[in-house]
Amino acid sequence: MKRNAEELIEEISDFLVVYLKSGKVGLNSFIKKTDLQISNLDQLLQIHFLLKEEVKEFVRELPALIRRFKTSTTLKQDTYHGKIKGQVNWPKTINERLAKNSKDRTIFAVNERNREYAIKENQVLLEVIQVLHSILFRTIDSEYYRKYPWFREWEELMPVLKQMLTKNVYLSRVRREQTKVTDRMIIDTLKHRNPLYRKAASILQQYRKIKEGEMNEEDIQHLLRETFVFPQNEDVLFELYWVVQLIEQNTENAHLNIMDGRNNIVAKWQDDEHLYKLYHDSAGSPELNFSVGTVEVQRHYHPFISRKLASMQKAESLARDFFGKSFDSSMYWGGRPDIIVEIYEITTNRLKKVVIGEVKHTTNIDYAIIGLRELLDYITLIKDKSGEYLDGNHGVVVKGMLFTDRVTLGRVGESSLDLNRGNDEVVYISI
Template sequence: MEIASSGRLRTSSTSHRAPMSKLGRQALVDGVQQELVTYLQNGTVNDRAVAQWLDITDLNIEKLDRLKRIHFCLSDGVVKFVAQLQERLRRVKTANQREREVTRGEVRGAVDWPATTRLRYADQSGDRTKFACKTPYTEYDIDQNLVLKKLLWTIHSTVEEDIAAIAYDWRADAWSDEQIAAFDRTYARNVHLSRIRDGADIRVTSRMLNTARRSRQALYTDAFTLYDRYRRLLSGAYDDPDISQLLSDTLVVPERLPRLFELFCVFRLLRGLRSQAFQLQPIETGASQLAILQDKDHTVNVYHDRTGSLSFHVPLSELDGVEADYAERVRNAQNQHQQLTKAFLGNSTTPSLFHGRPDLVIEVYDGEAKGAPEAVVLGEIKYSDRQQTFTRGLEELLKYMEFAQKDDYGYLSEQNTEVLGLLITDAVEVNDDSPAGGQVTHISAQDFLTGNVPRDWIPESI
């Protein structure tokens, strides 16, 4: 056992692992689902961050409710319901009603003679050409039809505005272009649907749902089942097995496994912090943190794909005083990059020596989150078992650690702030997770599953 340069006690023994394999989709889903449900239910994780993580559409979704609607419309139950819709709409239920109207000189439908007599006597002229008639008409705006139309409006608007724009093959497996076009025609042109109130104007009540639920027609009972599931999904009933299964079934597709891997890793790191007696705090709307933890002495802010209160940008002016020839060449390359980017793309850039953003920023403060952090953990997460990727991630991480700074406090490596690096990979075998004298810890995803997670990434101050 040796003392690192920072004074931290580290183990220098070499670890020996059995051969590992990459975590697949199901292992990641299983590892995420339970904690995701818990965090969402308690409001202790940033909804916007989760929406971006689980965005399987490349639509830059920031509102979780929008993502839920997309997940709902991609589910097998909704796709099957829409596929059967055209045939089922032939048996739409209606109610025969009679509307009372006053006519002059003509009779429409049955005459309501008592009402007609009262009408004539109310008029001093005693106009005998006036009639109070009961005109028959067909009522489409009955409870079960309103539930059906609201459901179809929800599906149609989501498919048209979101799902149709998805360019991946898996979208076509659920909603092909032909299916989308056929549904659009049915929704817009079906004579029965067109006579039901516009879906945007319908407010579904408990009475409407009960009527649909008790219907003898599968069209309405299925509409009730789906709309009730949709309501529960939006309301955050994550502990409901039906909703939990829906999220699991549509959580991710193969193109998005690296994102799911990041979510898996961050949730396991949060579990590690909680084991240090930290408690997750509710996240306010608009917050930039993924999560906030506190104990009686510290506040910990956790950021994903954000720099938090830190900066990782080094301006070109830092070259002043560097060897003239080298500095001039760097300036020339950066200035040309700025000019050509403007010429090619019309975009403006700011020349710099270095800029970037780590996958993970954890800031530890003594008391409230004010001033310079007491400790910072910077993390890179790579869903890879390749040593080449490990090397690239390690280089990126070391640069972040070197250039991390905070306004008014300068480079953290020159302050009293403890700066630690965390590199997480999937199944890259290393000789030592935390080499003696280093400030970087490596964690393999398999360590999260086995509980054999190195503790060196947790700042000494907590």
């Protein structure tokens, strides 16, 4: 019986806090530790900050709440000659005339009422909107994240923030007199009766803790639990389970990267002699090449190959004629392994070993055999960056691991995930 998603999540949640690919946001109570070494931790926390329901709700409600925008009125007294602006203060007018020229009837002391927009509550509100706008339009690549379900609500909310900063006349007046918002101003605004200002102060206070590195372990744990991105595909989750097992069984000092689908490098670590780079759902670094071009295949005549290439060319032509769209027929074979670990010699920075992992979330032997065939293709057809097959390059060792669920094996599977062992090409791992 296969492990279900909840069982897998429970075992690897601590490592999956860096996962930002396709998935849904929810509460994860399994996160226990936050002392992992994570590259770009500040950016990761800012993204999780955006995923807080409190933050999204604030922006959703902002167009309605802004109608309760508060201003204050100040009374200013001034003296004019020959004109009147405001309400005449007659007692002071008489005193001014007596003091300056009692016969001058054009002297008036006036009370002027001025509307103040840049009060502390509005300064807090403006800074919160500016902070969220800055994260979304400058700090993170929002255009890239639009393809993921967990970010889609921000597609609708981003225009709201932009509208507030560029079109709202009240905030424009606050911005003209903008000053530094102090922690004291935030604390005072937290007690405001207007929910617009209370929510703004709460969000700004949380953000400052993130930005200034003042979040303690409990704060970080709470944020990541509350905004955890769950992988939607259970097969992907099973692949990530084995990624985590490889990390845990080979090092205690891995540096984790944000997993957002750009370079797909999950972790790096090193020992006294080697540097390890672990990739998920990737063709690895530019040092590796998992492709065979049609030009390369054409060099060797075989009836099957000739017919296969002719079929590809015909299909490309028909696709262009019927659908107005073609496809790349320059690739005869291409691969993208589930897991790759590249091992480099520290002193020379040379690639010494490649471990390829193929994962099949199955208890079915036939499906496991498909994974075995795919794994052997990767091992056999892998090239270096110059296009030479690695099995002819005696400087680089290529090994493979097949990861399955509880499959009954004809021989005993290995229980160790030591990346430095030198035994069989294919290692069977079952749980």
